[in-house]
Amino acid sequence: MKHLLAIDGLSRDEIEAILDRAESFAEVGRRDIKKVPTLRGRTVVTLFYESSTRTSSSFELAAKRLSADLVSVKAAGSSVDKGESLKDTVATLSAYDPAAIVIRHPYAGAAQMVAGWTAAAVINAGDGKHEHPSQALLDVYTLRRRLGSLDGKRIWIVGDVLHSRVARSNLIAFQRMGAEVTVCGPPTLIPRGIEELGCEVSHSLERLGEADVVYALRMQQERMSESFVPSLREYAATFQIDTRRLNPRQLLMHPGPVNRGVELSGEAIDSPQSLIAEQVAAGLVVRMAILYELLAGSERPAPVSDDEPSPTPIGQPA
């Protein structure tokens, strides 16, 4: 693996390797010194053309815990000629010889393009409506920890599937790990022909009880003005996941940030069934694992925490 551009290109074995690596970082995270020297003296660039707190802070802290130097660029998209300006920006940042560039961009395919312009490893942190592979990996990680395996599990992805790169990446990842996926939402928010990806489609929550896992998507305000749904209130009446609709053996997930009272009720968010906080914690260790696999995976042994006697030879940095 040179880049992480999409879940679509990953085999089950490659996914499992990243999850196993993430487990080892979770162990590091329980130590007093939550840091490893793996990427010391190497540079990680984060380049975000869309706002983000969760994904960017998670990648940035992951890079720091691997001891990398971080260059963080938040770029507001310019209105013209985005492709070109992205190319020049990538050329500029590549001149620093970074080990990795983590990119979020509103255009589907942007990460793929960047990978053609730089010698750095490229990590897609979300490209338009296309993919968000690190989100899918952290979600699979979260479920594997809870369920042992996803094989034969039934997962419902509920909400605005049409506009969601998370839905797309997770649908692929969940299926590759052996789960059966149903996507659910009003017809205006389900892409036509999505059954061809091997999932089922439902336009109501009636059969939600069949699900082992309910994965709710973020409903965005701007969808209303575009007439995809009559109002958020009506959407919530029909598709909100609340504790009446959930049964106690079901697990609840959401990629965040949640619109409380829209796609999820406050009670559901705070219920013991909710894995939302675990997903965020998983985000950190899975992103450490992604950086590790891409940048140090083949060349180095398993990570060693700084708070243990270091096996590095004298004269090398610990």
Next chain:
Amino acid sequence: MKHLLAIDGLSRDEIEAILDRAESFAEVGRRDIKKVPTLRGRTVVTLFYESSTRTSSSFELAAKRLSADLVSVKAAGSSVDKGESLKDTVATLSAYDPAAIVIRHPYAGAAQMVAGWTAAAVINAGDGKHEHPSQALLDVYTLRRRLGSLDGKRIWIVGDVLHSRVARSNLIAFQRMGAEVTVCGPPTLIPRGIEELGCEVSHSLERLGEADVVYALRMQQERMSESFVPSLREYAATFQIDTRRLNPRQLLMHPGPVNRGVELSGEAIDSPQSLIAEQVAAGLVVRMAILYELLAGSERPAPVSDDEPSPTPIGQPA
């Protein structure tokens, strides 16, 4: 001490302990390598819902000088349902298992709420009109260095006391350290019943000569539109601290940033009586001390600078 939410809950001994620790960090700051390894591999989150250069840069540099990894989140407050969104943001950041969360928020009581939602130590960096305890501690530190002790000293706090969390925290802190406090300003800017806190009230600068220390508050432009004062010009005519009103043995303080020519004249700011630069320098070492006391106070020995032979065993990080 688990959190630092308010000066109100601190005893004189607890305040003195923080100031003593800050002294030891001031000593580190005079060395060539101004850094200690105390928080290596631990994470400090700064979460600022109001803009700030001084307080945020001070906490961030304090965390770096203690070798912590920093996650810095600047959040513009959303217009609705702030309580809930704050809760979710804190849940997200807590998933990284930070050692401390430093929070500034426009709502009084926000830091207290956050402390109920996270396992991290919470430091209040300003909550609405309520408290700003690290400011009070750095001000007491600055005065203690100059005066030896605050016992019996007379301190005038001048300006917009009504809207100032600094006034509130400092009034409490100065009194706890033995000083006698007078608050001074136009009646519209002094909270009713403030005498019950044990201070005196004055509505003119006539008796300013009695003060050992004059602590001027920042006057905010928006107060005018709310008709608290007729104009900044009139306010300045009556309450501006200038070198005519100050006498040479008085000390001058201000929490910054100063409106030159409003609450202070330029000459007063730049006079040798002004402690403003010392306050900022104190901010750094006092915030290092706060982080140290909360995160390492009981478990570890006094800080050791990295430029001295380290007492840590071989194989551990220095």
Next chain:
Amino acid sequence: MKHLLAIDGLSRDEIEAILDRAESFAEVGRRDIKKVPTLRGRTVVTLFYESSTRTSSSFELAAKRLSADLVSVKAAGSSVDKGESLKDTVATLSAYDPAAIVIRHPYAGAAQMVAGWTAAAVINAGDGKHEHPSQALLDVYTLRRRLGSLDGKRIWIVGDVLHSRVARSNLIAFQRMGAEVTVCGPPTLIPRGIEELGCEVSHSLERLGEADVVYALRMQQERMSESFVPSLREYAATFQIDTRRLNPRQLLMHPGPVNRGVELSGEAIDSPQSLIAEQVAAGLVVRMAILYELLAGSERPAPVSDDEPSPTPIGQPA
């Protein structure tokens, strides 16, 4: 050298010393661990009153690769009394006892003023239309690597010379290194009397073939509304550097960011003659060299990479 405020004050020997140091950092940049401990435990402040991605990220990464702690302040200029607020901001930041302050400010002379207010070394990262010395140094470095020496080389600086601090600093630096400089652009964009600086002036690209190096300047949109040029399209028709106007033995430079299709054609940017990516890479090592020369030049030996056995005595940080 205490500060780097302008190219104007530097001798050829001083320039050469910085370039030689930059060469040694380029060598560090080819190692696995691209980091040296020179500024460990010291603080570098970047204070940018104008937006910048390239210059700020370059200085910030340079500081990190020297192991400094970084305080990064992005300040939007306030509309009134800028001089005063700058003074107070510098006083605040100086209270942290930084080793260096890197300042960009829209007022010519701002860096010089800052140098009068702080004990830190001051680096001018661009002050109004005055100077941008680190840009000139990185450009000279880039050319010296390609050409061996600038002596007798003919360099054309093309475009909006009037508003460009880069033009001014580079004109001085190129001449000091022995090159012959021609400035070229429409009469409205060439300052009157610039010949007194020893350069030639041209108002057309006819004789561009004489140049060994073509240095194109960024054309700014706002110039049009000010009627310096009738339109960017007309400007491009007359002054755009494209592959028809360039001959294959000429080198092409630009300080970035480029307006593709205005001052340069896309083809020219991506041609093998273009040194633009090399300029950015040079920016990093030259800024490391500037920080090193100002902060550690006289007191310390040549930099040692962390991935080599360290010559520092036991007990000192590596």
